[in-house]
Amino acid sequence: MKENETVELKKSTSEIKEAVIAISAILNKHGSGELYFGVKNDGAAVGQDISEKREDIERWGSGLRRIYDECKQAGVKVEFKKLKSGFLSVFYRGGFVPDAKAGTAQKTIQKTTQKIMELIKQNPELTRRELAEKIGISDSGIKFSLNQLKKKGAIKRVGPDKGGYWKVIGKK
DSSP states (O other), X not given: OOOBTTEEEESSGGGHHHHHHHHHHHHHHHSEEEEEEXXXXXXXXXOOOXXXXXHHHHXXXXXXXXXXXXXXXXXXXXXXXXXXXXXXXXXXXTTOOTXXXXXXXXHHHHHHHHHHHHHHHHOTTOOHHHHHHHHTSOHHHHHHHHHHHXXXXXEEEESOTTTOEEEEOSOO
């Protein structure tokens, strides 16, 4: 295993800040990614020495709970998987579906953009947040889909972010 555009490797949980920054960038670019602790950048497992202090293990467990709770609140799907050398955290974002084939994820994105188009036609003054609430995905998922629709020339924003409106300008 080696680091790549969707895999981040960290030697220890002491690198949590760098890990969060890296996984955020991966999620923003690719929609899903993997974060491994206890693994060097070249893929060599170094493990995590957490057995010395019981309180460290308890903090580690409560940290995973906090990560899970924050991700849930932000609309980010996260899975924790036990490995021989530690654990794996897998983060999913926007219209991406865990363990789905690329075609299924693409269909989900298409359905989302279709719903956005319908809602904008009904009410062009909807905000990103209102679209996210109506469709049931995160703000960042809506932002991704709106950018895709703008790139395709299907919609454009008229006026400022506050007080402006969406205009359907072509077929998607």
